[in-house]
Amino acid sequence: MSKKLKIGLFGFGCVGQGLYHVLNNSTGFKADIVKIAVKNKNKERTVGAELITYDKWEILNNPEIDVIVELIDDANEAFNIVSEALKKGKHVVTANKKLLAEHLEELYLLQQENNVSLLYEASACGSIPIIRSLEEYFDNEELEKVSGIFNGTTNYILTKTIAEKLSYNDALKQAQDKGFAETDPTNDVEGYDAKFKAIIIALHAFGLIIKPEDVLNIGITTLHDNDIKYASEKGYKIKLTPIIQRLEDNKVSVFVAPRFIKENNHLYNVDNEFNGVIVEGKFSGEQFLQGRGAGSYPTGAAVLSDISALSHGYKYEFKKYAQKKAPTFTNDVLIEAYLRYTSEEDLKRIVFDEITEQYTGKDYHYVVGKVNLKNLIANRDYILKHQLFISLVDEKVSRPDVTVKSSIKENVTTKELVNY
Amino acid sequence: MSKKLKIGLFGFGCVGQGLYHVLNNSTGFKADIVKIAVKNKNKERTVGAELITYDKWEILNNPEIDVIVELIDDANEAFNIVSEALKKGKHVVTANKKLLAEHLEELYLLQQENNVSLLYEASACGSIPIIRSLEEYFDNEELEKVSGIFNGTTNYILTKTIAEKLSYNDALKQAQDKGFAETDPTNDVEGYDAKFKAIIIALHAFGLIIKPEDVLNIGITTLHDNDIKYASEKGYKIKLTPIIQRLEDNKVSVFVAPRFIKENNHLYNVDNEFNGVIVEGKFSGEQFLQGRGAGSYPTGAAVLSDISALSHGYKYEFKKYAQKKAPTFTNDVLIEAYLRYTSEEDLKRIVFDEITEQYTGKDYHYVVGKVNLKNLIANRDYILKHQLFISLVDEKVSRPDVTVKSSIKENVTTKELVNY
Numbered sequence: 001m002s003k004k005l006k007i008g009l010f011g012f013g014c015v016g017q018g019l020y021h022v023l024n025n026s027t028g029f030k031a032d033i034v035k036i037a038v039k040n041k042n043k044e045r046t047v048g049a050e051l052i053t054y055d056k057w058e059i060l061n062n063p064e065i066d067v068i069v070e071l072i073d074d075a076n077e078a079f080n081i082v083s084e085a086l087k088k089g090k091h092v093v094t095a096n097k098k099l100l101a102e103h104l105e106e107l108y109l110l111q112q113e114n115n116v117s118l119l120y121e122a123s124a125c126g127s128i129p130i131i132r133s134l135e136e137y138f139d140n141e142e143l144e145k146v147s148g149i150f151n152g153t154t155n156y157i158l159t160k161t162i163a164e165k166l167s168y169n170d171a172l173k174q175a176q177d178k179g180f181a182e183t184d185p186t187n188d189v190e191g192y193d194a195k196f197k198a199i200i201i202a203l204h205a206f207g208l209i210i211k212p213e214d215v216l217n218i219g220i221t222t223l224h225d226n227d228i229k230y231a232s233e234k235g236y237k238i239k240l241t242p243i244i245q246r247l248e249d250n251k252v253s254v255f256v257a258p259r260f261i262k263e264n265n266h267l268y269n270v271d272n273e274f275n276g277v278i279v280e281g282k283f284s285g286e287q288f289l290q291g292r293g294a295g296s297y298p299t300g301a302a303v304l305s306d307i308s309a310l311s312h313g314y315k316y317e318f319k320k321y322a323q324k325k326a327p328t329f330t331n332d333v334l335i336e337a338y339l340r341y342t343s344e345e346d347l348k349r350i351v352f353d354e355i356t357e358q359y360t361g362k363d364y365h366y367v368v369g370k371v372n373l374k375n376l377i378a379n380r381d382y383i384l385k386h387q388l389f390i391s392l393v394d395e396k397v398s399r400p401d402v403t404v405k406s407s408i409k410e411n412v413t414t415k416e417l418v419n420y
Numbered sequence: 421m422s423k424k425l426k427i428g429l430f431g432f433g434c435v436g437q438g439l440y441h442v443l444n445n446s447t448g449f450k451a452d453i454v455k456i457a458v459k460n461k462n463k464e465r466t467v468g469a470e471l472i473t474y475d476k477w478e479i480l481n482n483p484e485i486d487v488i489v490e491l492i493d494d495a496n497e498a499f500n501i502v503s504e505a506l507k508k509g510k511h512v513v514t515a516n517k518k519l520l521a522e523h524l525e526e527l528y529l530l531q532q533e534n535n536v537s538l539l540y541e542a543s544a545c546g547s548i549p550i551i552r553s554l555e556e557y558f559d560n561e562e563l564e565k566v567s568g569i570f571n572g573t574t575n576y577i578l579t580k581t582i583a584e585k586l587s588y589n590d591a592l593k594q595a596q597d598k599g600f601a602e603t604d605p606t607n608d609v610e611g612y613d614a615k616f617k618a619i620i621i622a623l624h625a626f627g628l629i630i631k632p633e634d635v636l637n638i639g640i641t642t643l644h645d646n647d648i649k650y651a652s653e654k655g656y657k658i659k660l661t662p663i664i665q666r667l668e669d670n671k672v673s674v675f676v677a678p679r680f681i682k683e684n685n686h687l688y689n690v691d692n693e694f695n696g697v698i699v700e701g702k703f704s705g706e707q708f709l710q711g712r713g714a715g716s717y718p719t720g721a722a723v724l725s726d727i728s729a730l731s732h733g734y735k736y737e738f739k740k741y742a743q744k745k746a747p748t749f750t751n752d753v754l755i756e757a758y759l760r761y762t763s764e765e766d767l768k769r770i771v772f773d774e775i776t777e778q779y780t781g782k783d784y785h786y787v788v789g790k791v792n793l794k795n796l797i798a799n800r801d802y803i804l805k806h807q808l809f810i811s812l813v814d815e816k817v818s819r820p821d822v823t824v825k826s827s828i829k830e831n832v833t834t835k836e837l838v839n840y
Contacts, residue, residue, distance in 0.1 A: 018703075021590070021703075022561075022703045025562075025630050025702070025703070026560045026561065026562075026743065027561070027562045027740075027743060028739065028742075028743035028745065029559075031421040040445070050567065086738055088650065127704035127705060127707060128703070128707065129553050129556075129557040129707075131557060133552075133553070134552075135548050135735075136549075136552060136725075137541075137549040137552055137725050139448075139449075139725070139728055140446045140447060140448060140449035140724055140728045141442075141446065141447070141721055141724070141725075142445075142446075142447045142724065162525060170543060226730075242788070266689075266710070269686075269689060281721060282445070283438075283441075283442045283445070283717040283718065284547035284717070284718045284722070284723040285547060285711065285712045285715070285717070286711065286712075287547060287549075287709070287710065287711040288546065288708075288709070288710040288711065289707070289708070289709050289710075290707065290709075291704065291705065291706065291707040291708065291710040292704070292705045292706075295705070297704070297705070298701040298703065298704045298705050300701040300703060301701060301704040302704070304560055304561070305557050305558070305559070305561075307555075308559055308560045309556065312737070317732070318446065319784035320447075320448070320449075323447060323448035323593060325447065325448065346670075353619075357655070361796070381663055407787070
């Protein structure tokens with residue numbers, strides 16, 4: 001049925017070592033890790049020196065190696081390695097969401113041109129088999145929405161703010177102390193990581209290839225004690241939730257923002273470092289999947305699952321993308337949001353199409369209402385600079401009424417406005 | 421990539437009509453339903469008469485038809501149809517859990533001998549892609565446990581008993597009125613349906629082929645208001661949960677019983693007709709999947725997903741079974757249970773190895789402690805006859821200490837004791 005694979009591994013950090021352990025303790029599946037390429041020559045390694053190399057070409061040029069497993073941090077170098085491997089006819093498994101989100105189309109074409117397989121289940125939501133389920137199980141169903149909690153670091157921080165009444169900074173520090181957040185947490189707390197995953201999922205759920213710079217990510221760095229107090233009083237938890245939503249006229253909206261979650265939502269009970277995904281199908285209804293979003297062994301297990309699939313000749317067929325009836329992407333949507341603001345000037349900048357609640361107090365002010373996503377994109381830097389906080393109060397995303405005039409031009413993207 | 425399939429459909433009830441609708445509204449996937457075989461000549465049909473036949477051979481002998489979709493109620497006739505179809509080299513999709521559970525080994529061999537594919541994602545937990553995930557994603561990982569809520573009818577009834585303080589009989593009646601339970605609910609409320617699904621899942625999760633008569637199913641028919649009161653006071657919900665648990669020395673235990681569920685368990689929030697599955701892997705940790713366990717469209721969508729997989733040449737590889745290191749089945753395990761009893765005689769029959777709590781009162785008596793599953797198997801009829809109620813208080817299953825002597829012989833099976 002299957003052949004024994006020869007693996008060249010790039011990176012031997014947390015996930016690489018997890019894979020090594022899981023592979024050696026797998027039942028019934030055997031694959032050889034022939035060589036491991038690492039960068040740091042001074043680091044002590046837990047495997048024999050004969051397995052280690054510092055020269056990527058020693059792996060890429062080895063004809064005996066059929067599969068490259070790429071688990072390094074640097075997304076640019078990862079792209080060099082992965083594209084080189086695909087061109088040389090090697091199959092690739094990667095967990096690098098930034099690499100994938102930034103090069104989806106190129107990587108798709110490289111697979112087609114070289115008739116090789118690139119698998120990346122571990123790139124989105126750790127041990128939850130979301131990409132495989134979308135690709136193989138929901139392939140013929142029109143999906144309405146995919147949403148969830150895709151980032152364990154922010155979920156850990158946000159859980160602590162509500163459950164233990166910690167301030168954002170204290171919760172971040174605790175996450176860093178426990179190893180759930182990196183020293184520079186930007187990628188997680190500003191929502192980039194969740195956005196990359198949303199972009200990967202949007203391809204398999206809706207057949208959409210979108211550029212990261214076109215997708216808004218609002219993070220949690222401006223979360224203030226007053227916002228935590230507001231959420232607690234209302235019985236909400238706060239979660240960072242990517243939303244990928246089908247709209248009328250074959251449009252799809254994709255963005256990442258904090259959200260107040262009520263008790264009746266599946267995501268309410270997805271706490272700490274866990275991830276959860278809700279897939280809403282036209283016919284299958286609502287499916288909910290929860291699992292560990294990160295960690296050495298869970299991610300290693302997801303990588304191993306891809307390696308095993310490769311041994312059976314598996315490749316993504318990108319069925320929704322191939323259908324050529326794929327929807328197009330839009331940012332021209334209304335969302336229902338809470339905005340904690342400071343001055344009247346803020347409300348002049350961030351114009352709500354409709355305000356349903358407004359509160360001005362001694363400590364803080366807020367409005368709740370409908371605002372166009374394009375408006376938030378145009379003001380993302382302003383929001384960060386002035387430490388305002390935006391949170392969805394509902395998961396509903398709608399197309400603006402055509403009669404409502406927007407002062408923002410249709411083709412605005414975050415590319416023009418955000419530097420990352 | 422895929423070819424257009426010609427389908428012969430058996431049965432045009434709830435799921436058959438759901439499939440017909442879902443198929444005709446699918447995006448990007450086309451398959452022709454060439455003929456539909458039905459039994460009742462007097463029933464009005466929503467499709468043209470030219471599609472309908474009353475003769476199964478008109479489908480089975482049609483060389484143009486490559487796929488049989490079997491969606492009838494009668495498990496014996498279903499076995500005749502499915503085995504005949506496989507022998508004739510046709511692929512088969514079925515949602516019939518009884519058929520599958522009773523003939524797992526024969527059907528496995530028929531697939532191998534005739535080099536055809538039999539898929540049955542819709543047979544277990546409706547729209548949750550559990551079999552595919554076990555077969556393709558957790559194929560190389562040693563799983564520790566699979567448990568959950570596999571039956572929507574009993575879950576609906578049990579939800580109403582706690583949430584609305586309905587008696588078992590009132591809740592059953594409501595379920596019947598709403599179409600969630602059949603006029604003869606035996607198959608659901610005595611736990612047979614959940615057991616059949618557990619047996620199917622045990623094959624894909626642990627490579628185990630077990631006979632239904634060897635597996636204990638305790639249902640919910642003896643649930644009394646006093647049990648509901650007990651559970652409510654303790655803050656429990658009551659769920660009917662199959663448990664498939666790996667134990668020491670490569671043994672696996674499988675059984676179905678009611679269980680008191682605490683708020684911190686994923687299954688606590690799986691209410692009404694929904695299903696939930698928890699998959700615990702050695703490395704991937706705990707995965708939780710929730711979705712609609714039944715219904716015309718969700719089940720139709722699951723059937724369509726199998727048809728689509730067939731069009732890509734997919735077949736289960738029964739990887740865990742093929743590994744030949746599959747564990748063996750045992751009923752010699754201790755479970756922690758609550759037993760509501762009536763007389764001292766009951767406790768002499770159902771001997772607890774260890775009692776941690778005992779209550780005798782005006783209205784009812786109960787004990788909580790450890791009891792051997794073999795003991796419950798031997799007394800299943802007694803429990804039903806005397807209207808006692810058994811419920812797990814913990815999901816932990818353990819092998820009895822070798823020093824503890826059991827008076828029940830090792831090879832006892834429910835076959836000898838239970839008639840169904």
